[in-house]
Amino acid sequence: MGRIWRLADDIDTDQLAPGQYMRGGIEAIAAHCLESVRPDFAAGVRRGDIIVAGRNFGMGSSREQAAEALRHLGLAGVVAESFAGIFYRNAINLGLPVLTAPDLSGIEDGAEAALDIAAGRLLVGGRAVPLDPLPENLRPIIAAGGLVPWLKARLKGQA
Amino acid sequence: MTASGGRAEGAATGATTLAQKIIARACGRPVAPGEVVTARVDLAMIHDSGGPRRVAPILRELGVGLWDPAKVVLISDHFVPGDTEEGARILALTREWARETGVAFHDGVGICHVVLPEAGHLRPGMFVVGGDSHSPTGGAFGAYMFGVGATEMAGVLATGEIWIRVPETILIEWRGRLSPGVMAKDMMLALCARLGMDGGRYQAVEYAGEAIAALPMQERMTLSNMAAELGAQVGLIAPDEVTAQWLAGVGADPGDWQGLRTDPGARLAEHHRLDAAALPPQVAAPHSPANAGPVADAAGERIDIAYIGACTGAKYADLAAAARILRGRRLAPGVTLLVAPASRRDQERAAADGIMAVFEAAGARILPNACGICAGYGAHRLAAGVSCISSTARNFRGRMGDPSARVWLGSPMTVAASAVAGRIADPREMLEAA
Numbered sequence: 001m002g003r004i005w006r007l008a009d010d011i012d013t014d015q016l017a018p019g020q021y022m023r024g025g026i027e028a029i030a031a032h033c034l035e036s037v038r039p040d041f042a043a044g045v046r047r048g049d050i051i052v053a054g055r056n057f058g059m060g061s062s063r064e065q066a067a068e069a070l071r072h073l074g075l076a077g078v079v080a081e082s083f084a085g086i087f088y089r090n091a092i093n094l095g096l097p098v099l100t101a102p103d104l105s106g107i108e109d110g111a112e113a114a115l116d117i118a119a120g121r122l123l124v125g126g127r128a129v130p131l132d133p134l135p136e137n138l139r140p141i142i143a144a145g146g147l148v149p150w151l152k153a154r155l156k157g158q159a
Numbered sequence: 160m161t162a163s164g165g166r167a168e169g170a171a172t173g174a175t176t177l178a179q180k181i182i183a184r185a186c187g188r189p190v191a192p193g194e195v196v197t198a199r200v201d202l203a204m205i206h207d208s209g210g211p212r213r214v215a216p217i218l219r220e221l222g223v224g225l226w227d228p229a230k231v232v233l234i235s236d237h238f239v240p241g242d243t244e245e246g247a248r249i250l251a252l253t254r255e256w257a258r259e260t261g262v263a264f265h266d267g268v269g270i271c272h273v274v275l276p277e278a279g280h281l282r283p284g285m286f287v288v289g290g291d292s293h294s295p296t297g298g299a300f301g302a303y304m305f306g307v308g309a310t311e312m313a314g315v316l317a318t319g320e321i322w323i324r325v326p327e328t329i330l331i332e333w334r335g336r337l338s339p340g341v342m343a344k345d346m347m348l349a350l351c352a353r354l355g356m357d358g359g360r361y362q363a364v365e366y367a368g369e370a371i372a373a374l375p376m377q378e379r380m381t382l383s384n385m386a387a388e389l390g391a392q393v394g395l396i397a398p399d400e401v402t403a404q405w406l407a408g409v410g411a412d413p414g415d416w417q418g419l420r421t422d423p424g425a426r427l428a429e430h431h432r433l434d435a436a437a438l439p440p441q442v443a444a445p446h447s448p449a450n451a452g453p454v455a456d457a458a459g460e461r462i463d464i465a466y467i468g469a470c471t472g473a474k475y476a477d478l479a480a481a482a483r484i485l486r487g488r489r490l491a492p493g494v495t496l497l498v499a500p501a502s503r504r505d506q507e508r509a510a511a512d513g514i515m516a517v518f519e520a521a522g523a524r525i526l527p528n529a530c531g532i533c534a535g536y537g538a539h540r541l542a543a544g545v546s547c548i549s550s551t552a553r554n555f556r557g558r559m560g561d562p563s564a565r566v567w568l569g570s571p572m573t574v575a576a577s578a579v580a581g582r583i584a585d586p587r588e589m590l591e592a593a
């Protein structure tokens with residue numbers, strides 16, 4: 001079980017991976033993740049927590065650290081109405097589950113929740129919120145923990 | 160610029176976009192926007208900066224070689240001519256890898272996005288991945304070409320496959336014809352101002368209309384190139400006779416391109432209609448391409464350096480346009496004009512046509528066929544406090560040198576006119592006087 005962190009529309013890569021910490025490595029970036037919108041996030045987030053956000057999550061630059069910081073903090077995944085294209089690519093390739101859902105209304109900040117990726121559901125407050133299924137060909141990449149580990153496992157058989 | 164725009168239009172059954180058609184071919188079945196599919200890559204392009212030095216260690220970690228060396232093209236451009244210790248080392252590593260792998264290698268003959276088509280590697284309908292953010296340039300030839308980072312490129316080199324979310328199409332239709340003194344670069348700066356740097360939403364931008372049909376190939380390449388500044392994944396132009404003839408001219412078989420276009424009635428995410436005839440030359444102020452407006456807004460800004468360079472702004476067509484302004488004129492006192500022709504082939508053509516002589520007579524300095532200061536490399540990096548007008552694609556703070564340098568973006572004609580005036584100037588004044 002984790003908890004919900006409820007965020008608004010248009011969370012950008014500079015909020016996720018603030019520019020002024022980009023030289024410090026992922027540890028430093030993660031410590032300041034989302035501090036401009038949720039100052040309590042980086043210190044309070046626990047392994048298994050879930051972000052539920054609005055439209056266009058991850059807009060902005062192509063920096064991979066935006067997705068990497070969330071993975072580093074142990075997020076179980078991000079559920080949003082929609083994702084920015086490059087962030088979505090980076091998240092999948094780094095093994096961070098990113099899922100869209102048709103209706104995310106009524107999900108409260110801080111609620112106990114769990115992500116059931118296989119069944120395509122977000123379990124929160126006794127409800128099962130349906131998620132759009134993760135595309136078939138991306139599931140093994142997520143399951144392996146990202147593109148490189150997935151390729152490693154896949155290519156080992158052929159070598 | 161008069162225009163209308165906005166969310167669009169319903170779908171006729173079976174009508175598909177150009178983007179859909181190319182992706183469908185690459186994954187062997189029909190596709191719909193929003194769907195995530197795995198596509199087979201026809202060609203992978205890498206350069207010295209993001210190429211061997213970044214992908215070779217990942218391939219080693221994976222314990223595999225290239226999926227198909229015949230489908231990989233390596234081009235050195237960022238660190239050419241290797242006049243720093245770091246640059247020389249990276250070029251040596253790049254050359255060594257080329258020898259080991261046997262991939263096609265174009266070494267020191269120009270900037271990747273320009274060399275790739277001129278060496279005959281690109282054809283309409285191809286699905287191509289490039290290890291550089293301006294990879295959408297290939298869209299000018301009706302190829303679905305986009306940029307990825309080193310990790311994804313290593314995956315492509317190992318497997319020949321990549322996953323992709325089929326994009327929606329944002330159609331940008333240009334009516335009318337450009338006026339004299341106005342170029343493809345001006346169209347893109349105007350679009351950056353209008354749509355913003357994320358207006359492309361990582362979808363497929365497609366350019367169409369009378370003004371596009373009238374553009375020569377290298378001007379079309381500028382439109383596709385700067386789809387990157389709109390935040391689009393690709394910047395497509397449906398192939399036509401202009402494309403086919405250009406490709407035939409470089410010895411590439413254009414193949415069966417006739418059906419490669421967006422069907423009437425295909426569902427569009429947005430449809431913008433703009434008037435090319437009403438567009439004046441544009442200039443983007445520091446430090447974003449989206450800070451663009453009519454050149455009149457910036458006219459009079461004093462400049463120290465004028466740069467005609469990059470895949471965006473130093474192809475043969477760009478050099479020829481700048482030379483129309485510079486012929487019979489000289490640089491303003493105190494102004495340095497740097498010209499880095501985008502490829503050796505384009506420079507040789509320009510020399511044969513007397514264009515290089517015009518630059519020399521005007522007092523310009525000619526630099527190697529490489530990325531040069533566009534990538535922030537080399538001896539001519541912008542020094543602290545200088546003001547520069549540049550035909551490149553990006554004027555982000557610190558990109559071309561010291562963070563205190565100020566860079567305006569303009570067309571090659573506007574850069575040339577500004578070099579003559581010593582301040583940002585409208586090229587149309589000098590065209591009329593010519």
Ligand code: SF4
Nearest residue numbers: 293469470530533534
């Ligand atoms: S010339 Fe500039 S924009 Fe073009 S590939 Fe080189 S660095 Fe990138």
